[in-house]
Amino acid sequence: MDTSSNGATTEAASAAGAAGPVSPADALMRLKRGNARSASGEREIKNYSSLGSTPEDGQKPFAxxxxCADSRVFPDHVFDTAPGNLFAVCNAGNVCEDVGLGSLEFAAAALGVSVIVVLGHTHCGAVIASEESIKSGELPPAHLNSFVELIIPAIKDMPTGHSTNDSIATNATYQAHTVESRSSTISSMTSTGKLEVVSGIYDLASGQVTWL
Ligand SMILES: [Zn+2]
Incomplete structure (x- = not known):
């Protein structure tokens, strides 16, 4: 594998913007290859201190x-990407809410990312709490209800006997659809092929992302 002078790989360097805009298919392939490296313990990015460009040049993330804000989910680690590659929005349960949606619109329209990944993960406490709320009929106290209320519509009609992982996958897909349906900025870009919105589940044990 070729490396640039600052130690970043050629793939990471191009992802930082040197190669210009990438297609949604190329961006997705880059994420898939990165996750394969990460899950197999062969990550190329070991030093997160290097931007690969000067701060004055701005940011050019490709995705x-x-x-989820879960402390075990570290997007750059999941996809073996360098600082400057991924624009990350994190909240409990990876829900589509206003500030996050505005942030994603900024990433798509102003920064030019070509793919948006809604990434759930196994053992997600936010989804588990939402399942418990459905069973009990009671919302959690204070602001904990803010994300539970956004997850419940996604999983309230799950079939009998479903697993928590089924709910986690359904929530990720639902939130991805919500990103598109609530944002005319994003849906206009997906309709012209400039942008793709996809969803996946990150397995905390294996490190692998299953694409939905
Ligand atoms: Zn979670």
Whole structure:
């Protein structure tokens, strides 16, 4: 594998903007290859201190991620990407809410990311709490209800006998659809092929992303 003078790989360097805009298909392939490296323990990015460009040049991420704030989910680690590659929006349960959606619109329209990944993960406490709320009929106290209320519509009609992982996958897909349906900025870009919105599940044990 070729490396540039600052130690970043050629793939990471191009992802930082040197190669210009990338297609949604190329961006997705880059994420898939990065996750394969990460899951197999063969990550190329070991030093997160290097931007690969000067701060004055601005940022040119190739992908945006809406993922859970869970401390075990570290997007750059999941996809073996360098600082400057991924625009990350994190909240409990990777839900589509106003500030996050505005942030994703900024990433798509102003920064030019070509793919948005809504990434759930196994053992997601936010989804588990939402399942418990459905069972009990009671919302959690204070602001904990803010994300639970956004997850419940996604999983309230799950079939009998479903697993928590089924709910986690359904929530990720639902939030991805919500990103598109609520944002005319994003849906106009997906309709012209400039942008793709996809969803996946990150397995905390294996490190692998299953694409939905
Ligand atoms: Zn979570």
């Amino acid at each position: 945006a991620v809406l993922t």
